[in-house]
Amino acid sequence: MRWIYLVFYGLLDLLAKTPLSVLYWLSDFLFLVIYYVVGYRKRVVFENLKNSFPHKSSQEITYLAKKFYKHFCDLLVESIKTSAMTFEDFQKQIVVKNTELLNQLYEEGRSIVVYCSHYGNWEWVLFIPQMLKHVVLPVYHPLTNPYSDAYFVKLRGKFGGVPTPMKETLRVLIDYKQKNIPTIVWLAADQSPAVEGAYWTEFLHQDTPFYTGPEKIAKKLNQVAVFMYIKKTGRGKYEMGFELMEKEPKNLPHGVLTQQYVDILEKTIQEEPAYWLWSHKRWKHKREKNQKEANP
Numbered sequence: 532m533r534w535i536y537l538v539f540y541g542l543l544d545l546l547a548k549t550p551l552s553v554l555y556w557l558s559d560f561l562f563l564v565i566y567y568v569v570g571y572r573k574r575v576v577f578e579n580l581k582n583s584f585p586h587k588s589s590q591e592i593t594y595l596a597k598k599f600y601k602h603f604c605d606l607l608v609e610s611i612k613t614s615a616m617t618f619e620d621f622q623k624q625i626v627v628k629n630t631e632l633l634n635q636l637y638e639e640g641r642s643i644v645v646y647c648s649h650y651g652n653w654e655w656v657l658f659i660p661q662m663l664k665h666v667v668l669p670v671y672h673p674l675t676n677p678y679s680d681a682y683f684v685k686l687r688g689k690f691g692g693v694p695t696p697m698k699e700t701l702r703v704l705i706d707y708k709q710k711n712i713p714t715i716v717w718l719a720a721d722q723s724p725a726v727e728g729a730y731w732t733e734f735l736h737q738d739t740p741f742y743t744g745p746e747k748i749a750k751k752l753n754q755v756a757v758f759m760y761i762k763k764t765g766r767g768k769y770e771m772g773f774e775l776m777e778k779e780p781k782n783l784p785h786g787v788l789t790q791q792y793v794d795i796l797e798k799t800i801q802e803e804p805a806y807w808l809w810s811h812k813r814w815k816h817k818r819e820k821n822q823k824e825a826n827p
Contacts (some may be wrong), residue, residue, distance in 0.1 A: 562604045599805045656717070700748070732789075734797055
């Protein structure tokens with residue numbers, strides 16, 4: 532079994548050495564297969580788009596769906612390319628703004644919770660830790676297969692990040708805090724959470740539960756809350772940057788930080804909808820009456 536994974540990831544690494552311009556030909560072919568032949572999660576994508584943009588016509592929804600799938604295929608080949616990219620390669624593709632905010636917080640001895648999302652190319656943020664002074668902890672869910680897990684952990688730590696399993700996050704952060712070492716914990720907060728303990732709100736015209744882990748960490752350890760935005764400016768070109776959300780979150784009422792994140796994310800999606808991960812089953816849970824009353 533081990534040799535199969537070694538061969539597979541070896542082939543991926545060879546493919547990663549292919550120029551992006553050639554990989555985008557592969558992306559164009561994948562779009563035709565995934566959209567027109569396989570129909571990968573088309574029902575989910577169209578349903579999500581229709582419910583999120585009820586005032587758009589069927590033609591507009593179809594246009595957005597196709598644009599999403601084209602971006603999704605670009606994202607696949609860009610992810611393949613990642614293992615062969617150097618820091619200089621990333622700098623050619625991505626403009627990063629406002630790292631000064633994070634580095635100034637480091638000088639103040641402050642740790643940070645970065646709220647991010649599945650928008651644009653979130654995989655390519657892995658090179659940013661090399662530009663920062665903090666110890667950066669990208670949080671991930673360990674994979675069942677040890678060879679796949681080891682491959683992706685190595686990839687996420689390529690530029691100085693310290694990949695941290697989700698269940699160990701708080702313990703690791705407390706350990707660094709006791710050593711007076713400022714950290715940045717990177718958390719995607721737009722995944723569909725377990726219903727129990729979720730924060731419910733209206734998001735894109737729908738009742739939606741949100742994961743409260745980032746808020747809990749920020750409040751418990753009084754870490755500065757920062758939003759990371761990603762904009763797609765061209766094929767393979769992105770702008771990434773940081774916006775301050777809350778510098779002293781420890782005394783905020785429950786849900787305030789999460790709602791702030793929701794509002795920013797919704798605005799981002801509404802400005803350019805196609806670059807969010809519409810194939811995710813985001814609205815698989817329904818809000819019950821007692822959950823409606825649970826949030827302030």
